Amino acid sequence: MGEKNNKSKKFIDCLLNFQDVKDLELCDDQGVKVSTHTYDVLNISINKIKEKYVDYDFASQKIDFFAITVGIIIHDISKSSLRRNEENFSHSQMMIKNPEYIKAEVYSVLELIEKESGYKLTDSVKQNIAHIVESHHGKWGKVQPETEEANLVYMADMESAKYHRINPIQANDILKYSARGLGLSDIEKELNCSAAVIKDRIKRAKKELNLRTFSELLDVYKEKGRVPIGDKFFVLRSEETKKLKKYVDKNGFYNLFMKNPLMEYMIDDKIFKKENEIR
Incomplete structure (x- = not known):
C-alpha cells in the first residue's frame, strides 16, 4: 500500500x-x-x-x-x-x-x-x-x-x-496558591489563565460543597488537602481534556x-x- x-x-x-x-x-x-x-x-x-x-x-x-x-x-x-x-x-x-x-x-x-x-x-x-x-x-x-x-x-x-x-485548571490548582498567600493576579500568572476561569472554578467548587464564601472553601482545602471541583460532567470534561493535552504534547x-x-x-x-x- x-x-x-x-x-x-x-x-x-x-x-x-x-x-x-x-x-x-x-x-x-x-x-x-x-x-x-x-x-x-x-x-x-x-x-x-x-x-x-x-x-x-x-x-x-x-x-x-x-x-x-x-x-x-x-x-x-x-x-x-x-x-x-x-x-x-x-x-x-x-x-x-x-x-x-x-x-x-x-x-x-x-x-x-x-x-x-x-x-x-x-x-x-x-x-x-x-x-x-x-x-x-x-x-x-x-x-x-x-x-x-x-x-x-x-x-x-x-x-x-x-x-x-475546556481549560483544565481546577479549583485545587487555585487553592494551592491561595493557601500560600498569593492573590488573584499572581495566581493568574502562575496558572496562565484568566480571572474569569479562576472565578468559575471557585464557584463550581463552592456549589458542590454548598458554601457561600471563598474563605470557607479555602478552610476546607487547608483541612482536607483538596475540594470537589464540580459536577460529574465537568469533572469528566476536565480530566479528559488534561489527558488529551498531555498526549498531544508528548x-x-x-x-x-x-x-x-x-x-x-x-x-x-x-x-x-x-x-x-x-x-
Whole structure:
C-alpha cells in the first residue's frame, strides 16, 4: 500500500509544515491549543469510522480518507490567519457571516501546497475538502454539511468542543496558591489563565460543597488537602481534556497526523491529477 500513497503523504507533510498550520500550536482556545483540538477531531473521526464500518479497507471505499484528514488539518486554520491579518470577525463569526472567506482560504492554501509538493489535486477532492471546512460548524454556521465526510467532521468537531475544549485548571490548582498567600493576579500568572476561569472554578467548587464564601472553601482545602471541583460532567470534561493535552504534547501534533491509520488507505490515483490532465 505504501507505493500507492507516497504523494498523499508528501502533500500532508507539506501541509503540516505550512506556517499557518504550525501556528495553530500557538493559538489558544479556552485553555486548549487549537492544534490539540485539531488532533482530537481526527481521533474522534477515526473512532466514528471504526464504529460505522466493518474495517478501514471497506470504509476507504465509501468515504475519502484524504479529504477528511486534510479537511481536519485546516478546518480551524483561519484562527491563526484571522489574528495575523487583524480581521474584525472571529473564526466562529466568519463561519456564520462570511463562509466565502473560509472557502477562499481553503483553496488558497491547497494551491500553495500543490506548488510546494508538485502534485495537483483533482477538482472533486478540492471541493470535498472545501465543503468539509466551510460546513464544520453545522447548525452553528451558515453552510450545512452535505457529504458523508463533512458530516463526520462536523460531528467530531462538535463532540470535541463539548467534551475537550475546556481549560483544565481546577479549583485545587487555585487553592494551592491561595493557601500560600498569593492573590488573584499572581495566581493568574502562575496558572496562565484568566480571572474569569479562576472565578468559575471557585464557584463550581463552592456549589458542590454548598458554601457561600471563598474563605470557607479555602478552610476546607487547608483541612482536607483538596475540594470537589464540580459536577460529574465537568469533572469528566476536565480530566479528559488534561489527558488529551498531555498526549498531544508528548507525541507531537505532526507525528500524530503522519502516523494516523487513515494514511495507509489513501490511493494517490484517486486524489491527484495525472500528468496529462495538468494544464
